[in-house]
Amino acid sequence: MEREIYINGAYLPESRAQVPVMDRGFLFGDAIYEVTAVVDGHLIDNDLHLARLARSLGEIGIAMPATLAEICTIQQDLVRRNAMTDGTIYLQVSRGTQERNFLPDPDMRPTFIALTQPKQLADTRAQTNGIAVDLVEDPRWLRCDIKTTQLLGQVLAKQAARQGGFDDVWLHRDGQITEGASSSAFIVTHDGRIVTRPNSPAILPGCTRRAIMDLVAQDGLRLDERGFSPQEAGTAAEAFLTSASSLVTPVVRIGAHVLGDGRPGPVTRRVQALYMQAVRRSPRILPQSAPYEAV
Ligand code: PDD
Secondary structure: OOOEEEEOOEEEEHHHOOOOOOEHHHHHOOEEEEEEEEEOOEEEOHHHHHHHHHHHHHHHOOOOOOOHHHHHHHHHHHHHHOOOOOEEEEEEEEOOEOOOOOOOOOOOOOEEEEEEEEOOOOOOHHHHHOEEEEEEEOOOOOOOOOOEOOOHHHHHHHHHHHHOOOOEEEEEEOOEEEEEOOEEEEEEOOOOOEEEOOOOOOOOOOHHHHHHHHHHHHHOOOEEEOOOOHHHHHOOOEEEEEEOOOEEEEEEEEOOEEOOOOOOOHHHHHHHHHHHHHHHHOOEOOOOOOOOOOO
């Protein structure tokens, strides 16, 4: 069965879902994206992701392609049509299609696509054993708070880290860790405090990060929003990263530094447990026949 992809109002088999060559997303990376997790049929932190989609589009002046409620309906339809119990829903909105020109026409119609990517997101080997992250100078532009599809810096950094024997990479700028190449970065100090840097144009405001900050506060864990250096990270008691696609993943080695005994620590385990409890409380997309016909 071919995957169905949503594209500008229609659900199409993947082989027929096409975007014009002159689309500005393709030519200029002039596009915004979002990624929401589906775990065991539950839709995770989706209100946060849709709010961030609206914010990112607003920051670069692309019109919303539909209301947030309509987008949520599309996400749920796609999950049902593709019978995806575990994986991600990817949304992308580009400014639209026109003759190649740096200056966009003011009245362009955005190109809106949505697709599902089935994948096991919970109980992964990385979440069980922890991962090793490399450290590199942050190569990105200065508006990392906008979730654009311009991801070449992250692609190259991840590729180099993988070639160097690491699982992933954390970025640093001006003596401080900014974030992971596709995740928010956290460390745990030797007195048990969780540390993550405050939101700013230097990082993406992570939705998983936001959810976790609320969960740890309710649980009585202590969390400080402050910057931390690569040196502090390398000598931390524990570390972890968060994202829609990796949930809460322990980091057990940073560059050459093994943290503690090289196994995920108790604070990270607690954060993982709190997040999985929240996942199980999240709204479930029940399998039912889809209300739209493919065109
Ligand atoms: N990336 N920082 C960056 C640079 C990211 O790309 C991501 C997510 C995050 C975490 O955000 P959230 O918790 O809202 O997923 C932080 C997604 C998963 C991606 O690009 O596929």
